[in-house]
Amino acid sequence: MTTPPAADITELIDVIQPRLRDRDLTAIGDAVGAVSTDQMTALLDRLPVKQRAVVYRLLPKEKAIDVFERLAPRSQGDLVLGLQDAEVVSIFSDLDPDDRVRLVDELPAALATRLLRGLRTKDRELTAELLGYPSGSVGRRMTPEYVSVRADHTVEESMRRVRAGLEQAETVYTLPVLDEKRRVVGVVGLRDLLSADPGAHVSEIMGRTETATAYDDAEAAARECTGLGVLALPIVDNESRLVGMLTIDDAVRVLEGEETEDSARQGGVEPLRRPYLATPLRALFSSRVVWLLVLAVGATLTVQVLSIFEETLEQVTVLAWFVPLLIGTGGNTGNQAATTVTRALALNDIGPHDVGRVLVRELCVGIALGSLLGALGGVITAVIYEPAIGVVIGVTLLAVCAMAATIGGIMPIVARVLRVDPAVFSNPFITTFVDASGLVVYFLIARAVLQI
Amino acid sequence: MTTPPAADITELIDVIQPRLRDRDLTAIGDAVGAVSTDQMTALLDRLPVKQRAVVYRLLPKEKAIDVFERLAPRSQGDLVLGLQDAEVVSIFSDLDPDDRVRLVDELPAALATRLLRGLRTKDRELTAELLGYPSGSVGRRMTPEYVSVRADHTVEESMRRVRAGLEQAETVYTLPVLDEKRRVVGVVGLRDLLSADPGAHVSEIMGRTETATAYDDAEAAARECTGLGVLALPIVDNESRLVGMLTIDDAVRVLEGEETEDSARQGGVEPLRRPYLATPLRALFSSRVVWLLVLAVGATLTVQVLSIFEETLEQVTVLAWFVPLLIGTGGNTGNQAATTVTRALALNDIGPHDVGRVLVRELCVGIALGSLLGALGGVITAVIYEPAIGVVIGVTLLAVCAMAATIGGIMPIVARVLRVDPAVFSNPFITTFVDASGLVVYFLIARAVLQI
Structure with a gap:
């Protein structure tokens, strides 16, 4: 399992917390020594912010970086604020450029600037390059540390380049092939280089590749990478020149973030930036309150509608009994359509x-x-209550379902056209919208059928 | 972009369909010649089932297999039924074992058996091995075609094994390291082999690895693979012996399917097995009708509740006006909690x-x-209507929100304990449940406050 059975983590916390109080750091060091990187990540997220830095400091250097890279960006930000400057500088320079850029987005600007200034020139340049791309673009998520080969080089020459770049590059398994102007003309897998005749030219064995530009939306590029099933996607500038590679593991991280966001929005909440149990209650509250208020204000429409049809309601009070059923069914039908269309848009x-x-x-x-x-x-309804009411309910259900499915299906597309995340016109939003219009339809049908 | 601008596909269809009617196959062959694999996949999904086989046959053999592998399993099944036996046999034997297993699940049993019998012995054995694992397990999604190395071998010897396996293996970039009993003791990356001293032993350079057993849930193993950011995860039997590798691109496919499923269930629909536009209307209908009926039956509870409180409603008709607002807000609060907790469980x-x-x-x-x-x-409400009604609405909102958030948060966990997909206790389900109980609370509070 990615995350080990969380019961273990609870036990670990029970072991660690009394020792933290006693400042018995050696005992904690022993306790966390055998803990896997994954468990450590989950453990840090579950500790109060102040204790995190203490435990984190006890990790061996190599493991510390692994654990840090695995934390959610917001959790990284939380942790950094608890550490000493020198420790932060050391972590910061050990991160890959793309991970560094994600962290910068989470830090106070003053600290970020100071950290960037502390980097070695090469690292600073690489990082600044990524930071130059707009937020949300794939330019910020790609790695600028790659090995490229030339179409007119031989396989042997290319293998030499690969060996020379092994230390530094984030990926060497999918190699972008460039022409003399650094434009991407194909890709070649390391396995193809290994199986090819050393004297052959790369152009003879390379395959076609798709590319994305660094300014493209990170989600679109990530889906391209995973959709093609390639291990890395070349990222180019507006002149088709290579500027970086999006590796599949980074693509997966981008998509996981997007799925979390879509799933949250579908339910009318803002996405959490930290794991659930590490999210403070006030952050849970604020992720929900705005949408809830907006929806409640929208729902006052239903109060208006019902007060307008006051007389009809007073004449036939039994009509009120079916209100939740009818608007509920309309909401469900709308949700179903919206869910299906939103997912189809995402894919x-x-x-x-x-x-x-x-x-x-x-x-x-x-x-x-x-x-x-x-x-x-x-x-x-006709059997249990009376035939006329049965007709009203039957016709209303037909009308409401037809209307709700159409609105639910169209709204996500409207959102996309307006360049809003389709998941924002979320299910609760559609429910609220369908509620009010469904009630109007209901009472108009009731008036017509019952002739009141 | 993964999928090319779909407008192009619509244009392509407009070009192809008249020629299909005229049986002008050469012209179609020309038209589809320059089309990318992705476009072709999308194109096939958009054509009527009968036309798909005709167009598919016009593809060059190499491209045909690429396109076939990219189709959704259900679309593969649709296509196979339109092809001649000999064509199907040829496709079937060209597929990777794990892709073959996915297709078998979609085919009529008689056809599947016939196809399996037609395979070469080696392929049949590999396929049968995967089919031996339960449906939904990672055993069915892993590849049995891998290269493994031994901990006590030298780097040079291991590189020889890699070169020998290049042709056949699905992945050679992450190599499982075995002891003399075929138990997984670590992994080594091809890049580590390349940079190591040829005389060194694998045990000196290998790293630790997590594993999953072939009987584990495919989603859990896939999330383990992507969570660790590894290119392939070793899959073992109950004695820790290697039986296959789950590659990251297959892990991504598993997760994408799961996300689609979760997102669908959250909206109260059954997941579609084909892309939206390729889904027949009756399949769209049947993906929704069962849930909608179940929820409508559940919603009759609200009719019961309202009829029980008939007298209260007749005495203070204004109470009816707030019913949609109150249950809507309860539903939204419950949805928010359920969405957040369901996602936290999935991650x-x-x-x-x-x-x-x-x-x-x-x-x-x-x-x-x-x-x-x-x-x-x-x-x-107190200002617009009257103070007593304001008190009723205020207290009811407090009670309903507290109740709905708690129920919404707990339900997904209950589902997990009952070994049901947490997304099945979907948002519409929770809304329906909260509707009825919210109404009871509302009228009890109203009676107490208004003393009726």
Whole structure:
């Protein structure tokens, strides 16, 4: 398991915390000595911020960097603030340039500037280069430390370059192939170099590759990398010249962050920046409160609608009983459509120009679902209550399902066109929207059928 | 971009379809000649099932296999049914064993058996081995074609083994290191072999590795692989002996499938097995209808509750106006908690034994949110309507938020304990549950405050 059974971590915390109070650092050092990198990462996230730095200092240097790299960026920021300057400078210079850039985003600007100034010239230049790309772009997540080969070089010559770059490069398994102007013309795998005739030219054995530009959205580039199933994707500038490589493990980290974000937004919460148990209660609160208030304000529309139809409600009070059922079903139908379309957008299965197709499909599915539910609901209501009410409920279910599926399917595409994350028009948002309009439909149908 | 701008595909379809009708296959061959593998995959998914086989046949052999591997398993199944037996046999034997196993799961049993019988002995054995692991286990997703090295071998000897296995193995960049009983004792990267002294022993340069057993859940093993940031994870049997490797690109595919599943369930739909536009309308319908019916039946509880409180409603009709607002807010709060906790479970940030911590945290956050909303809602209602109604609304908001956050936070953990996918206790499910209980709370509070 990635994360070891968390029970072990709870036990570890129980062992460590009394010793932290007693300042018995040797005993803690012993206790954490055998702990795996993963367990250590989880452990640090679970300790109060002040204790983290104390425990972190007890790790052997090599392991300390491994653990640090595995922490969420926000947790890295928390930890750094608890350490001494000299310790931070040392961690900072040991990080890969792309990891360094992620950390810089989490730190107070003054500290970040100081740290950057403390780097060796080479490292500072590499880091500054990445920081020059816009936030959210793949330029910030790629590694500028790669080995490239030339199309007109021989396999033997290329292998020499690989060996020379082994120490420094983040990846040597997928090698970008460049022409004389540093433009990417293909890729070659290390295994292809190993199996090829040493005298052959790289151009004879290289394969085609896709590329992304450093200014592209990191998520799109990451999905390109994982979608192609390649170990690294060449990242180029606007003149197709190589500037870095996005490795698949970094691509996976980008996508995991995006999935967390989408999943959160779908539920109407802002994504957490730290693991759940490491998130302070006030951060949990603030991740939810804004959306909840916005949605509650939206929901006051339903109060308006019901007060407008006050008379109808007073004449036939039984109508009130079905309000939660009807708007609930509408909300569910809308959610279903929105969920499906949002995911299809995220996977690039559809794009904004498919809006017509989505509209037709969702309308058809909504009518089909509404007909079934309406028939069932109408008949049952007619039998239990009275036929006229049955007709009202049946027709309303049909109308609400058709409307909700269409709105739920279109909204994520509208969001994409407006260049907003489609997951922002989240399920709760659609529910609230469908609630109010569903009620209007309900009472109009009731008035027509019951002739009041 | 992974998927090229889909507008191009629409154009391609417009070019191809008239020629399919005219049986002008040469022209189609020309049109698809320059199309990239990705575009071709998307194109096939968008064509009617019968036309797919025709277009697929026009692809050059090498490209045909690449395209086939990129299709969703269900789309592979669709395509196979349209091809001639001989063509299918040829595709089937060209696939990697793990891809073959995924396809077998999609095919009618008779066809699968016939295809398996047609394989060369070696391929049949490898495939049968994978098929022997339970569905959903990592044993079915790993590759049995790997190169392993021995801890007591020299680097030079190991490089010879790598060169010998280059042709056949799916991965050679991360090499499992075995002892004399084939037990995994570490891993060594190809780059470490390249940079090491040829006379050194593998045991001197190898690193530690995690492993998973072939019977482990594929998602857990995949998250382990991507979480560790390794290119391949050794998969072992119950005696720690190596049986395969899970490569990171296969791990990513497993996780992408799981994310799609989780995201779907969170919205109360069954996951689609094909890309959205390739999904027939009846499959869209059936992915939603069961959940929608279940939820509608659950929602009849709200009708019951309201009919029980009929008298209260008739005495103070204004109470009905706030029903959608109150249950909507409860549903949103519950969704937020459920979304956060479900994601934390998926990322292994928390486990079932954290149920107490989650309960306390969610209760606190729920009370905080409820207090804020209750105070605002209560005051506004008191001003607009009357003070007593304001008190009812305020207190109800507080109670409903606290209850909904707690239920929403606990339900996913309950699901995990019951060994059900936490995403199954989805947001619509929680909304429906919170709706009915929220109404009971509302009317009890109203009766107490208004003394009716």
